[in-house]
Amino acid sequence: MIRSVPRSLAPNAALGLFARTRARTDALAAPLRPEDQMLQSMEDASPVKWHLAHTTWFYEEFILKPRMPGYVSPDDRFAFLFNSYYTQAGPRHARDRRGLVSRPDCTEVADYRAHVDDAMDALLSSGRDDADDIAGLVELGCHHEMQHQELLVTDLLHGLSFNPLLPAYRDPEPLPVTTEVPVSFARHEGGTKRIGHDGKGFAYDCEQPRHKVFVAPFEMANRPVTNRDWIAFMEDGGYTGARHWFMEGHAVASRDGWQHPLYWWAQDGEWWTFTLRGAQPVALDAPVVHVSYYEADAYARWAGARLPTEAEHEIAFRDHAIDGNFLDDGKLRPMPGSAVWGDVWEWTSSPFVPYPGFRPPEGPLGEYNGKFMVNQMVLRGGSCATARDQMRPTYRTFFYPHQRWQMMGLRLARDAT
Known part of the structure; x- marks a missing residue:
C-alpha cells in the first residue's frame, strides 16, 4: 500500500x-x-x-x-x-x-x-x-x-532544431496582426495569506500542505514580458554587460554564448525563431519564451522591477478562471495577448523547496517530487504545451536556473509604494 x-x-x-x-x-x-x-x-x-x-x-x-x-x-x-x-x-x-x-x-x-x-x-x-x-x-x-x-x-x-532543414512538426499558421499592449501593474495588498492546495481535487504532494505566508504589498504586471520588450533589452546591451546579472548567470551566458532567447536568429534585419510550426518571424507582441531564470532575472532588474515570488503569483491569480492557450488548443506556441494562464511558464524568484510540514508519500512514489527540492526554481501559470487538465492556481513546476528548452517566460512584479 x-x-x-x-x-x-x-x-x-x-x-x-x-x-x-x-x-x-x-x-x-x-x-x-x-x-x-x-x-x-x-x-x-x-x-x-x-x-x-x-x-x-x-x-x-x-x-x-x-x-x-x-x-x-x-x-x-x-x-x-x-x-x-x-x-x-x-x-x-x-x-x-x-x-x-x-x-x-x-x-x-x-x-x-x-x-x-x-x-x-x-x-x-x-x-x-x-x-x-x-x-x-x-x-x-x-x-x-x-x-x-x-x-x-x-x-x-x-x-x-538541430536539423538544418528546420522541419515543422505541425503546419505553419500565420499569427494575427497585433498592436502592443502597454504594461500596467495592479496592486495587491499584503498581510498574512494562505497558499498551497486545500485538498479539494487533485494536486501533487509538493503543492501541500496549505500554510500561512506573510507578503508585503506588491504589484503584478497585467501581461507577460513580450518579444518586443525583450528586443529592447537586447538592443540596450542586456546580454553584453554584467550590471543586471547574477555573477553565475552572466558566467553561464558568456560561456554558452547567449545573445538572445533560445531558437532565435537574425535574418535580413528581422528576428526569426524556430517553433513546432517551423521557422517563423518572431511575433513582437507574443510572450517571450525559451529564456532561463538567469536571463529573466537580468531582464527584470534592467526593467526596474523584479520577478514575483511564487506566493505573490498564486495570490494575484488564484481567483482568475483557468483559461488561456494550452496544449489542448493546438497552437503550440505563445500567442499575443494578456492571458493569465497558459502561453508560457513564468519564472518566480522562489526556490523549489518543501512547504512547511511537507511529507513525501511512502514507497517509490515518494520520489516523485521530494528528491528534486534543491537548486531549482519555481515557475507558475502553465504554457502552450501544458494540458488544461493539469492546471490549478497552486501548480508548481520547477527547473534549474540555466535551462531554456521548456516554454519559459516571465511576468514582472514590483514592491508596492
Missing part, C-alpha cells in the same frame, strides 16, 4: 480520464516518423518513443503489477529500459543513452501501450473493493503522463 497518494477522482471517472489522457499522447506522436521518435538532443531531453514507453511503464509498475493478479508484462526488460529515476523500483538504463535504444522499435512500443491499456481497462472495469485506491493511482498516473506530454513536444522541438 502506498500512503498519501492524492485521491479526488471517483472510480467511475478514472477510466474516462485514463482513455482521454492516453489518446492525447497517441495523437501527439501520430504525425511523427520512426526517425523523429528516436531523437535525443541532450541529456535533459528524451526521445518521443521513450516518453511513450515510460508513461506506460508507470501504470504497469505502480498499478498493474501490485494490483492485478496474473498480470504479465510483454517484456520484463522494459522495467529496466523505461524506469526514469525511481530507485526503489529497481535499476534503470542511463538517461543520456535513451536515444541509443533502437529496439524495441516504435511498433513494439505501440503494442506495449495497447497491452497495458487493455489491462488497465479490465482492472478499472472490475468493480474491486479497492477501486477508490486504484482511482487515486490512475489519476496520479494520468497527471504524470500529462507532464510527459509537455516534455514530449518540448524535447521534440529541441531535437528538430
Whole structure:
C-alpha cells in the first residue's frame, strides 16, 4: 500500500480520464516518423518513443503489477529500459543513452501501450473493493503522463532544431496582426495569506500542505514580458554587460554564448525563431519564451522591477478562471495577448523547496517530487504545451536556473509604494 497518494477522482471517472489522457499522447506522436521518435538532443531531453514507453511503464509498475493478479508484462526488460529515476523500483538504463535504444522499435512500443491499456481497462472495469485506491493511482498516473506530454513536444522541438532543414512538426499558421499592449501593474495588498492546495481535487504532494505566508504589498504586471520588450533589452546591451546579472548567470551566458532567447536568429534585419510550426518571424507582441531564470532575472532588474515570488503569483491569480492557450488548443506556441494562464511558464524568484510540514508519500512514489527540492526554481501559470487538465492556481513546476528548452517566460512584479 502506498500512503498519501492524492485521491479526488471517483472510480467511475478514472477510466474516462485514463482513455482521454492516453489518446492525447497517441495523437501527439501520430504525425511523427520512426526517425523523429528516436531523437535525443541532450541529456535533459528524451526521445518521443521513450516518453511513450515510460508513461506506460508507470501504470504497469505502480498499478498493474501490485494490483492485478496474473498480470504479465510483454517484456520484463522494459522495467529496466523505461524506469526514469525511481530507485526503489529497481535499476534503470542511463538517461543520456535513451536515444541509443533502437529496439524495441516504435511498433513494439505501440503494442506495449495497447497491452497495458487493455489491462488497465479490465482492472478499472472490475468493480474491486479497492477501486477508490486504484482511482487515486490512475489519476496520479494520468497527471504524470500529462507532464510527459509537455516534455514530449518540448524535447521534440529541441531535437528538430538541430536539423538544418528546420522541419515543422505541425503546419505553419500565420499569427494575427497585433498592436502592443502597454504594461500596467495592479496592486495587491499584503498581510498574512494562505497558499498551497486545500485538498479539494487533485494536486501533487509538493503543492501541500496549505500554510500561512506573510507578503508585503506588491504589484503584478497585467501581461507577460513580450518579444518586443525583450528586443529592447537586447538592443540596450542586456546580454553584453554584467550590471543586471547574477555573477553565475552572466558566467553561464558568456560561456554558452547567449545573445538572445533560445531558437532565435537574425535574418535580413528581422528576428526569426524556430517553433513546432517551423521557422517563423518572431511575433513582437507574443510572450517571450525559451529564456532561463538567469536571463529573466537580468531582464527584470534592467526593467526596474523584479520577478514575483511564487506566493505573490498564486495570490494575484488564484481567483482568475483557468483559461488561456494550452496544449489542448493546438497552437503550440505563445500567442499575443494578456492571458493569465497558459502561453508560457513564468519564472518566480522562489526556490523549489518543501512547504512547511511537507511529507513525501511512502514507497517509490515518494520520489516523485521530494528528491528534486534543491537548486531549482519555481515557475507558475502553465504554457502552450501544458494540458488544461493539469492546471490549478497552486501548480508548481520547477527547473534549474540555466535551462531554456521548456516554454519559459516571465511576468514582472514590483514592491508596492
